[in-house]
Amino acid sequence: MRAMWLDLATRETRQLRVPDTVGRALRDLAWAPNGRRLAVVAAWPQLPVGGRLWFVEPESGRTTPVTPESSRALAPAFAPDGRRLAFFAPDSSERMQLWVLRVDTTGAAPMRVTEHADVTPTRVRWTSDGRRLVYSADGRLWSVAAAGGPPTEIAFTASLSFNRPRRELPPAPFPEPGKAQHARAFTGLALAPDGRRVAMLALGKLWVMPVGGTVRAVADVPLSARYLTWSPAGAVVWSAGRAGEENLFTTDVATGKSRQLTALPGRESAPAFAPNGQLLAFLYQPNEDTTQLRVIDPRGATINDARQGRTIPTESGADFAWTPASDGLLIMTGGFSPRSPTKATIVRLSGEQRSVSRMPDSPLSLQWQIGRAHV
Secondary structure (H helix, E strand, O other): OEEEEEEOOOOOEEOOOOOOOOOOEEEEEEEEEOOOOEEEEEOOOOOOOOOEEEEEEEOOOEEEOOOOOOEEEEEEEEEOOOOEEEEEEEOOOOOOEEEEOOOOOOOOOOOEEEOOHHHHHHHHEEEEOOOOEEEEEEEEEEEEEEEOOOOOOEEEOOOOOOOOOOOOOOOOOOOOOOOOOOOOOOOOOOOOOOOEEEEEEOOOOOEEEEEEOOOEEEEEEOOOOEEEEOOOOOOOEEOOOOOOOOOOEEEEOOOOOOOEOOOOOOOOEEEEEEOOOOOEEEEEEEEEEEEEEHHHHHHHOOOOOOOOOEEEEEEOOEEEOOOOOOEEEEEEOOOOEOOOOOOEEEEEEOOEEEEEOOOOOOOOHHHHHHHHHHH
C-alpha cells in the first residue's frame, strides 16, 4: 500500500518516500503540528491492522523507528505541542488500551493511560491545551489526563429519525396438498457401472431411473442421506446420520431392502466400490482432527469395530480413486493454493506406496489420472 501526500496549495500529489526496510503496508498516517514529519504504522503482513510506529520526514525521506519491531500500534495522534504521541496498542493481557509516548525524550517508554475492558481503537483526540485525551471505550465517550489517572465519562444523547420504506414481500410458494411437484435438487447422484441406470437421493427416497426411462422410488432413506455409489452387483451404498456421526448403508436396488454397513464412532462418508465389487473404501473421521481411508468387505456383518478392515492414514479433504485392477488406491491431497500443492500417492493393498510425479493441480477425474500419472 503506497502512501501519498497532497499539496493543498498546488493540488499536486507525490508518493511519500519510505524505504523498503520500513515496510510496504503503511497505515494510520498522522502529521506532526509543525508539518515536518509524519507518524505512520507499518503493518505486519500477517495482520489486518496494527504494527510498528515510525516517524517519516517527507522532504528528506528520513525514517526513525518509534516503537519496538514487535509492537502492534494503531491510530497515532500528536499532541498540540508535538512533544507527545498518543496511540492504541494491546497491553500484556491482549486488551487494547491507550498509550502516551514522549517523543522529545530519547529512550522514553510509552505510558499506559487507560484500563478498560473494551477500548475502540479507531480515533483518539487531544484537547487544545494538550492536557487530556478523548476516546471511546465500553460503548461510551471518555476523557483522561495525558499524564494518566481515572477517566471521566463524557455524557451525551443523540436522537435520530429517518424514513424506512416498508417492503411488501410475496407470499411463500408452498405447494398445494396432494399436488405433484418437481424435485429441484438431489443429495446424491450415481451412474451404474453398466451405464444403463442412474440412482438419486432426493425427498427422503432412493430413486432409480433407466437411461431414457421412467424414474421409480426404490426405498425410503433419511433426509440426511448423501454420498451415493453403485456396486457392480447392483446395490448402492450411501451415508446418513447426524453431522459428525454418519454411517454407511446399502440398498439392494432390485428388492429395495436396506441394511447398515458401518456403525463406527465418528463419521463415515464418500464410499467407493473397487471395480471388482469385492471391497469398499470410504473416508472415516473418528474425530475432527483425524481422517483415515478405510477399506472393508461390504458383504460381511456390520462394521462396528475400528480394528476391522484396513486403515490408511490421510489428510482432511483427501480425494481418492481405486486402481483399475482393484489392488490399490490413488490418494490425492492439497491442491487448494500455491502453498499447498497437489500431492498424490498410489497405495497398494499389499502395503507398497509410490508417489505420483507430475500431478496436475485439482484434477477433475482421479480415475483418469491412474492411466496418465508417472509413477
